[in-house]
Amino acid sequence: MSTIPKGPRPKHLTVGRIGLYCFIFMCALFFLMPLYVMIITSLKDMDEIRAANILNLPKELSFYAWPKAWSQACTGFVCEGLKPGFINSVKITVPSVIVSVALSALNGYALAFWRFRGAYFFFGLCMFGAFIPYQVMVYPLLKIEDFLGIYSSLPGIILVHTIFGMPILTLIFRNFYASLPIDLFKAARIDGGNFIKIFFYVIIPMSTPITIVAVILQVTGIWNDFLLGLVFAGRDNQPMTVQLNNIVQVDYGVAEYNVDMSATILTSLVPLFVYFISGRWFVRGIAAGAIKG
Amino acid sequence: MSFYRNIAAKIALLPMIVISLTVFVGCIIYSFVYSLTNSKLVPVMNYVGFDQYERLFKQRKWDVAVENIFIYGFVFTIGCLIIGFLLAVLIDQKIRGESLFRTIFLYPYAMSFVVTGLVWKWVLNPTFGLENSMHMWGMTWFELDWLVNRDLAIYAVCIAAVWQGAGFVMVLMLAGLRGIDEDIWKSLSIEGVAKWKSYIFVILPMLRPMVVTAIVLIAAGVVKVYDLILALTSGGPGYATTTPAMYVMENFFSRANLGQAFAASIIMFISVVCILAPWAFYEFYLRNKYANN
Numbered sequence: 001m002s003t004i005p006k007g008p009r010p011k012h013l014t015v016g017r018i019g020l021y022c023f024i025f026m027c028a029l030f031f032l033m034p035l036y037v038m039i040i041t042s043l044k045d046m047d048e049i050r051a052a053n054i055l056n057l058p059k060e061l062s063f064y065a066w067p068k069a070w071s072q073a074c075t076g077f078v079c080e081g082l083k084p085g086f087i088n089s090v091k092i093t094v095p096s097v098i099v100s101v102a103l104s105a106l107n108g109y110a111l112a113f114w115r116f117r118g119a120y121f122f123f124g125l126c127m128f129g130a131f132i133p134y135q136v137m138v139y140p141l142l143k144i145e146d147f148l149g150i151y152s153s154l155p156g157i158i159l160v161h162t163i164f165g166m167p168i169l170t171l172i173f174r175n176f177y178a179s180l181p182i183d184l185f186k187a188a189r190i191d192g193g194n195f196i197k198i199f200f201y202v203i204i205p206m207s208t209p210i211t212i213v214a215v216i217l218q219v220t221g222i223w224n225d226f227l228l229g230l231v232f233a234g235r236d237n238q239p240m241t242v243q244l245n246n247i248v249q250v251d252y253g254v255a256e257y258n259v260d261m262s263a264t265i266l267t268s269l270v271p272l273f274v275y276f277i278s279g280r281w282f283v284r285g286i287a288a289g290a291i292k293g
Numbered sequence: 294m295s296f297y298r299n300i301a302a303k304i305a306l307l308p309m310i311v312i313s314l315t316v317f318v319g320c321i322i323y324s325f326v327y328s329l330t331n332s333k334l335v336p337v338m339n340y341v342g343f344d345q346y347e348r349l350f351k352q353r354k355w356d357v358a359v360e361n362i363f364i365y366g367f368v369f370t371i372g373c374l375i376i377g378f379l380l381a382v383l384i385d386q387k388i389r390g391e392s393l394f395r396t397i398f399l400y401p402y403a404m405s406f407v408v409t410g411l412v413w414k415w416v417l418n419p420t421f422g423l424e425n426s427m428h429m430w431g432m433t434w435f436e437l438d439w440l441v442n443r444d445l446a447i448y449a450v451c452i453a454a455v456w457q458g459a460g461f462v463m464v465l466m467l468a469g470l471r472g473i474d475e476d477i478w479k480s481l482s483i484e485g486v487a488k489w490k491s492y493i494f495v496i497l498p499m500l501r502p503m504v505v506t507a508i509v510l511i512a513a514g515v516v517k518v519y520d521l522i523l524a525l526t527s528g529g530p531g532y533a534t535t536t537p538a539m540y541v542m543e544n545f546f547s548r549a550n551l552g553q554a555f556a557a558s559i560i561m562f563i564s565v566v567c568i569l570a571p572w573a574f575y576e577f578y579l580r581n582k583y584a585n586n
Contacts, residue, residue, distance in 0.1 A: 017386075024383045028397045031456065034412045035400070041415065053426045054416070106305050114302030122310045129317035131565055133517040135541040136558040139551070140320035143336075163312050170309065195301030224405030226520035231546075241407045245524055248411050257415060268408045275403035279396070282403070286464050 042066065042262040049257050062258070069262035075246035082263055085243030089223055089270075091154060092239055096161035097218045101211065104166055108173025109203055113185050114195060123170070130167035138231055145232065152234030160232045161222050169214050172288040176210040177203065210288075216278050217285045220271040240267050321562060328555035336551055345556035355557065358535045361447050365536070366515040368448065372455040373511055374504070377462025382492055384463070385470045395467075399460035406457070410524025413453035414440065443533040446526050450534055453525055454518070462507050469503040470496070505572065512568045516561055537561050 037054055044052075045062040052059075071081040111123055141160065145151035150159065188198045229239035244267045248260045275282050331341045349355050380398050384391055401409065416422050419438045427435035439449040473496060481491045497504070519538040522528060528535040537557060544554035 020383065020386060021388070024388065024394060027380060027383070028394060031397050031401065031460075034416055034456065037416055038412055049421060053429045054418075054422055055426050103308060107309050110302040110305045114299055114305075116299045116302055119302070119306060122306065122313050125313040125317060126309055128569075129313060131513045131569055132317060132321070133538065133558070133561045133565060135517065135519075135538050135545075136324050136562045137316060137320040138542075139545055139554070139558075140323040141316060143323075144315065163316055166309060166312065195305070220403055224407075226405065226407050226523075227542075241405050241520075244411070245407050245520075248414075248524075249527065257418075257421070260411065261415065264408050264411050268404045271403045271405070272400065275400060276396070279392075283395075283399070283464050286402075286461060287468055 038261045038265055042069075042258050042265060044258055046254075046256060046258060065256070065258035065262040066266075068256075069247070069259045069266060073247045073256075073259050073263060074250065075243055076250075082240060082243055082247070082266055085238060085240035086266070088233070088237045088243075089240040092157050092161070092229065092233065092237065093219060093222045095154075096158045096165070096222050097215055099158060100162040100165040100169060100218055101214045103162060104169030104214065105173050105204075105207060105211070106199070107166070107170040108175075108177050109199055110195075111170070111174045112177035112180075113198075123174070126167050126170060128167075129164075134164070134227055138227075142231065151232070152237075154233075154237050157229060157233040157237060160228050161218075161225070164228070165218055165221065169218070172214060172217075172285075173207075173210060175288070176207070180206065212278075212281050213285045213288055216274055216281055219274055220282075223270050321559075324555045324562075325559050328552060328559050330552055332551040332555070334549040334551070341552075345552045346560075349553060349556050349560070354532050354535060355537075355540060357532060358537045358540045361534060362515065362518075362536050364447050365451055365454070365518065366512065368451040369454045369458070369515060370508060370511050372451060373458045373462045374507065376455060376459040377507070378466050378497070380459065380463040381466035381470055384467060395463075398463055401457045402460045404457065406518075406521040407524045409453050409457045410521045413449065413456070414525050417449055440526060441530055443530055446530060446534045450518075450522055450525055454521060457521075458511065458514075462511075465503050465507050466500060469500040473499060509568065509572045513565060516565050516568070 033055075040056075040058055041049065041054070042065050043061050043063070044058040045060070045064070048059060048062075069081055071083050072079055073081045111119060141163075142151060145156045145159070150156040184202065185198065188202045193202065223239075224241065225239065226241040226245070229237075230242050233239060233242075244263050247263050327336050328345055329342060330337060330339045331344065332339070384395055384398075388394065417437060417440050418425075419441050422437065424435060424437040427437070439445040477495070477499075478491075481495060486495070517538055518536055519542065522534055522536055522539060526534045528539050538561065541554050541557045541561065544550040544557065
């Protein structure tokens with residue numbers, strides 16, 4: 001009889017389990033291959049890249065591509081590398097995350113505990129917004145920002161990230177607050193707490209886990225954004241993803257694949273770092289965002 | 294009910310209400326209204342009826358874009374579901390190093406579409422990429438020229454997308470598998486049902502909510518695919534891998550043909566509604582109806 005999957009770990013390896021391990025190992029190789037290729041390509045020099053197998057380890061380690069990608073690679077006529085893009089991405093991500101998480105926490109709190117007539121209608125409308133393709137909203141939103149005088153500026157892109165982060169964040173905060181015991185809220189009300197006091201003294205101190213999830217979602221999401229940064233940030237505030245694409249896609253001069261791959265790794269360092277550090281929290285973020293309340 | 298009741302909550306939700314109305318609803322109305330005009334460089338109120346839509350449907354490029362989005366949507370969704378489910382099942386077998394494998398399968402999901410596209414562009418490079426590796430290993434019959442092949446380039450996009458998104462489905466499915474009652478496994482094993490049969494005929498139907506959620510989230514993401522293709526193929530060769538989102542962006546920002554872009558974006562919006570409507574109807578209407586009975 002076959003083993004029960006939920007039972008204790010089998011003592012002896014059966015043929016089936018060896019096959020299982022082989023298969024899962026092959027899958028892991030497929031998933032790791034691009035990362036491996038990225039890293040070794042960035043450590044080869046161009047002669048070796050032209051001559052040798054893309055999968056071979058470098059014969060001689062060459063580190064020249066990394067500083068070049070960071071501070072000298074060209075986007076069009078400007079040759080400053082990815083550094084300005086990194087700084088811009090930090091300048092965009094940090095305030096966007098703070099504003100959108102704070103606002104969405106307040107929204108979730110109001111929706112969970114202070115329901116008023118029509119509140120859920122607007123919440124539904126907001127959730128619907130999460131599914132509208134950006135292309136439908138990009139141009140009118142650009143006109144709105146132009147009217148407000150913040151198009152092509154840092155506040156402009158921060159506002160856009162706050163808007164598009166709001167539906168999913170509000171949802172996860174609302175679901176989290178709705179799962180808290182209501183008696184807690186009632187007790188705070190009896191003790192004379194008002195909307196603001198309860199939020200600051202009762203709710204926020206309990207919000208640490210869900211705030212971590214929300215921050216992880218937003219940091220990776222905003223760092224990885226391309227389209228919104230391209231349209232709304234303006235030439236001076238272009239995020240790292242946009243500059244990366246510009247560096248790699250230059251259609252004149254000799255393509256330097258090692259520099260391209262170093263630049264690609266540099267751009268994904270922040271989300272990868274967040275992912276490896278946060279582990280289970282990242283997974284919780286996916287689950288929280290996916291399960292509709 | 295007085296307007297001033299619960300006033301603090303109303304003020305707190307004001308940003309969400311304003312954004313929902315102006316951005317999510319307002320922008321769609323704006324786009325629709327101007328899709329009925331012959332706006333070129335700037336939006337002008339010059340009513341031409343449904344001319345833009347007629348012109349859109351006559352465009353060869355739009356046909357290609359629609360065809361591509363169907364191929365991509367189908368292959369990507371099915372690929373993600375099958376591989377994601379398979380990985381979840383593998384990980385569910387009480388294997389050693391479970392968290393290591395999970396980390397490996399999910400890390401691409403933390404990377405941006407731009408990075409994904411650029412990495413695969415390099416791996417699939419017709420001169421230096423995997424094809425070359427295989428030739429160097431003596432397999433000269435091996436062909437992997439997808440990126441320069443008009444008919445196959447869209448499948449290269451699918452591979453990159455599945456590589457990035459399969460881990461997401463795996464996480465959802467794994468959450469579902471872990472929620473399956475132990476007793477079900479016990480009774481299946483007493484009945485002597487083969488394990489693969491149990492997974493496909495018993496467990497998979499039980500995971501239906503997870504599968505539906507995954508399909509809806511993936512499908513809504515399919516419609517807006519833009520940066521992945523921009524990085525991987527730039528829509529090429531020729532315009533063989535162009536998509537509706539690219540068509541819209543091109544007409545907005547490089548062709549100065551606003552009317553066309555608005556019309557195309559409205560079609561995108563309608564297709565998202567068509568994906569969401571049956572699901573939303575089921576989730577929020579039917580379920581509530583049965584819950585109340």
